[in-house]
Amino acid sequence: MESTILVQRDGTIATVVLNRPDKLNALTRAMWARLGQVFGELHADEDLRCIVIRGAGTQAFAPGNDIAEFATERSNVAQGRAYGDDMRRTIEAIGACRHPIVAQIHGICVGGGLEIAGLADLRICGESSRFGVPINKLGLVMAYAEIGALIALVGEATALEILLEGRIFDAREAKDKGLVTRVVADDQVEAEARATAQRIADGAPLVARWHKQFARRLRDATPLGEAEAAEGFACFGTEDFRTGYRAFLAKQRPEFKGR
Numbered sequence: 494m495e496s497t498i499l500v501q502r503d504g505t506i507a508t509v510v511l512n513r514p515d516k517l518n519a520l521t522r523a524m525w526a527r528l529g530q531v532f533g534e535l536h537a538d539e540d541l542r543c544i545v546i547r548g549a550g551t552q553a554f555a556p557g558n559d560i561a562e563f564a565t566e567r568s569n570v571a572q573g574r575a576y577g578d579d580m581r582r583t584i585e586a587i588g589a590c591r592h593p594i595v596a597q598i599h600g601i602c603v604g605g606g607l608e609i610a611g612l613a614d615l616r617i618c619g620e621s622s623r624f625g626v627p628i629n630k631l632g633l634v635m636a637y638a639e640i641g642a643l644i645a646l647v648g649e650a651t652a653l654e655i656l657l658e659g660r661i662f663d664a665r666e667a668k669d670k671g672l673v674t675r676v677v678a679d680d681q682v683e684a685e686a687r688a689t690a691q692r693i694a695d696g697a698p699l700v701a702r703w704h705k706q707f708a709r710r711l712r713d714a715t716p717l718g719e720a721e722a723a724e725g726f727a728c729f730g731t732e733d734f735r736t737g738y739r740a741f742l743a744k745q746r747p748e749f750k751g752r
Contacts, residue, residue, distance in 0.1 A: 500535075505540060506687075507544050509532075517552055521559050521562055532587050538592075542694040548599060555606025557603050643655070
């Protein structure tokens with residue numbers, strides 16, 4: 494299954510590819526499991542500064558899970574739960590990844606594909622991209638881990654609109670709903686995603702990680718502890734902070750080291 498989840502490295506940027514173009518990158522259970530392993534490995538990589546996730550080709554990010562597999566992998570409650578556990582672990586691994594994630598969305602981004610793209614921090618799609626979660630037509634529910642991530646992204650009302658209607662909608666509506674960050678011409682998606690990743694990678698990596706951490710923590714209404722609040726000022730003790738402000742004063746480009 495490693496051939497269906499590819500990792501391509503270019504300096505401090507890694508690109509994760511859902512690589513099943515003959516099936517529009519439809520996801521199998523093994524792909525879900527491998528994707529979670531990959532994000533766990535990337536999370537631990539100290540040299541990494543940004544991750545781009547995309548589908549192979551330009552026809553689809555992913556149309557969701559491969560329905561042809563349901564008869565053998567999701568045909569009853571026990572199988573559905575086991576399959577769902579693999580999905581949950583991967584959703585948690587992507588959600589916990591400390592590095593910024595950019596979703597490069599070409600074409601169809603539906604069902605499980607939308608769930609994965611929605612876990613990215615920035616989502617860039619083409620004008621002809623299409624979105625939705627039509628699982629009500631399959632008699633299939635979005636389990637807690639999956640729906641929680643969708644609600645965190647677009648809110649409860651919009652999440653329920655998407656799930657209860659089960660319709661497919663265009664990129665402009667996806668942008669209005671907050672599902673995507675930016676819509677560009679179809680032939681500019683890759684260039685824009687790459688430029689976005691490079692801008693992130695050029696910034697201070699510790700700062701990017703802290704911003705992700707703080708944003709995730711603030712989803713929890715529990716008051717911040719003293720140590721948590723203090724961490725908001727830890728950046729002033731880093732070499733990157735000294736590098737950053739000195740480069741600014743000298744009108745030079747900073748070279749951050751991640752320490």
